[in-house]
Amino acid sequence: MSIPHFRNADPNSPEPVTFQILQQRKHTGRPIAALTAYDYATARLVDEAGIDLILVGDSLAQVVLGYDNTLPVTVEEMLHHTRAVRRAVRRAIVAADMPWGSYHVSVAEGVANAVRFVKEAGAQAVKIEGGASRAELVEALSAAEIPVIGHLGLTPQSVHRMGGYRVQGKTPAAVSALLHDAHTLEAAGAVMMVLEGMPREVAARITGEVGIPTIGIGAGPDCDGQILVIHDLVNLSFARPAKFVRQYGDAAALFRTAIEGYRRDVEGRAFPDDAESYHLSKEVASALESPEMRRKA
Numbered sequence: 001m002s003i004p005h006f007r008n009a010d011p012n013s014p015e016p017v018t019f020q021i022l023q024q025r026k027h028t029g030r031p032i033a034a035l036t037a038y039d040y041a042t043a044r045l046v047d048e049a050g051i052d053l054i055l056v057g058d059s060l061a062q063v064v065l066g067y068d069n070t071l072p073v074t075v076e077e078m079l080h081h082t083r084a085v086r087r088a089v090r091r092a093i094v095a096a097d098m099p100w101g102s103y104h105v106s107v108a109e110g111v112a113n114a115v116r117f118v119k120e121a122g123a124q125a126v127k128i129e130g131g132a133s134r135a136e137l138v139e140a141l142s143a144a145e146i147p148v149i150g151h152l153g154l155t156p157q158s159v160h161r162m163g164g165y166r167v168q169g170k171t172p173a174a175v176s177a178l179l180h181d182a183h184t185l186e187a188a189g190a191v192m193m194v195l196e197g198m199p200r201e202v203a204a205r206i207t208g209e210v211g212i213p214t215i216g217i218g219a220g221p222d223c224d225g226q227i228l229v230i231h232d233l234v235n236l237s238f239a240r241p242a243k244f245v246r247q248y249g250d251a252a253a254l255f256r257t258a259i260e261g262y263r264r265d266v267e268g269r270a271f272p273d274d275a276e277s278y279h280l281s282k283e284v285a286s287a288l289e290s291p292e293m294r295r296k297a
């Protein structure tokens with residue numbers, strides 16, 4: 001197996017973000033900005049924009065690979081995309097989502113798969129969904145020196161059990177269960193947790209009670225940071241945006257205009273023009289016109 005080259009030795013590279021830095025931000029109150037990315041080009045833009053944490057989310061199953069939900073994406077596919085992101089990123093932390101099935105059979109298999117994300121793709125952390133039921137795995141991963149990001153609330157890998165993508169934590173019993181899950185993840189060694197699809201009040205309560213940073217998505221503004229799926233942010237998801245999504249740009253419109261313009265120009269012979277073409281040198285061009293070359297042809 002070849003050893004991948006993850007980071008260049010450019011002395012001008014910006015100071016890399018660490019989990020220690022993000023932990024301090026919980027106390028200084030400066031929010032953590034996180035986003036997903038799945039490929040080299042996007043990850044470069046996200047990193048260069050100063051985003052602190054880049055998640056190679058299993059949402060790529062839907063927004064990149066076109067599946068209906070996140071369940072079909074494989075470890076191999078996640079590794080492939082994590083490597084591409086890793087090659088692009090100089091400053092942000094790169095975390096990889098463990099896909100469904102890669103940590104559900106046994107703790108040993110979960111650790112073995114997580115090791116692949118670090119060793120073969122250069123991930124600095126893995127994210128797993130679930131609370132108290134994952135405590136043993138979080139402990140084992142932490143013991144293996146792999147930083148773990150938890151994920152509570154609306155956990156998309158539980159879509160069938162939840163009966164769809166529904167906001168979680170809406171009853172007193174459900175809130176107690178979420179608080180228990182959050183404390184259990186922290187005690188097991190998680191370095192951070194994503195809070196997805198839950199009432200703002202519940203996310204605020206968890207954020208106030210745990211000592212590690214919380215990163216919200218559809219969980220209101222009181223978390224220690226926020227994350228969104230980049231395709232939602234730039235209107236590339238081909239889906240009605242969820243209530244919590246704010247679109248900051250319209251890449252679909254940009255792409256459509258560019259692609260339609262290209263098609264029109266090709267069909268009208270307006271592309272390429274002479275300036276966009278390579279040319280023979282004058283000498284070769286006139287040699288080609290000589291009677292001798294013409295006779296050969």
Ligand code: KIV
Binds near residue numbers: 036059217
């Ligand atoms: O897969 C994903 O993109 C995620 C988040 C956005 C938290 O899990």
